[in-house]
Amino acid sequence: xxxxxxxxxxxxxxxxxxxxxxxxxxxxxxxxxxxxxxxxxxxxxxxxxxxxxxxxxxxxxxxxxxxxxxxxxxxxxxxxxxxxxxxxxxxxxxxxxxxxxxxxxxxxxxxxxxxxxxxxxxxxxxxxxxxxxxxxxxxxxxxxxxxxxxxxxxxxxxxxxxxxxxxxxxxx
Numbered sequence: 001x002x003x004x005x006x007x008x009x010x011x012x013x014x015x016x017x018x019x020x021x022x023x024x025x026x027x028x029x030x031x032x033x034x035x036x037x038x039x040x041x042x043x044x045x046x047x048x049x050x051x052x053x054x055x056x057x058x059x060x061x062x063x064x065x066x067x068x069x070x071x072x073x074x075x076x077x078x079x080x081x082x083x084x085x086x087x088x089x090x091x092x093x094x095x096x097x098x099x100x101x102x103x104x105x106x107x108x109x110x111x112x113x114x115x116x117x118x119x120x121x122x123x124x125x126x127x128x129x130x131x132x133x134x135x136x137x138x139x140x141x142x143x144x145x146x147x148x149x150x151x152x153x154x155x156x157x158x159x160x161x162x163x164x165x166x167x168x169x170x171x172x
Contacts, residue, residue: 002045003049005162006158008093013089017055021078021145022144022145023151030049033047037126042126043126044164045169054107056082056086057077057081057083078114079108079109079111080108080114082107083104106129106130109127110130111134
């Protein structure tokens, strides 16, 4: 039995970290990842899980009491923190260890903003899908992290994605 997106989303750890990085962004990126994964012949279950959790390593950086996006970007290691959190969460939920590893690696490599080199052309197809799904929802200055989405709307979208994933495997 696989761990569903809704189960992942409802967990208190997910709720804590998605509150920082933006529920709307996480759910939108997961939705984007499904379609991109199917087109690229990548496992949509892995892609949507990694996309949902891709920013759970975000943290806040304030200077003089105001959010400082440039300072945040300069010190950003959210992908590293997020990969560790995603792996720990998935194992806690009973996810298969190889699935947890692949999802965590996709979270780690969804951006190269923390690296002194580019990952362009070096990502696996799964990692490339998550990177592209994230980029599709991006807005200047990190504004995509501040778009609102009600909890019940997120669950409705993730339930639909869980059904699409099941249908995808039932029809293979």
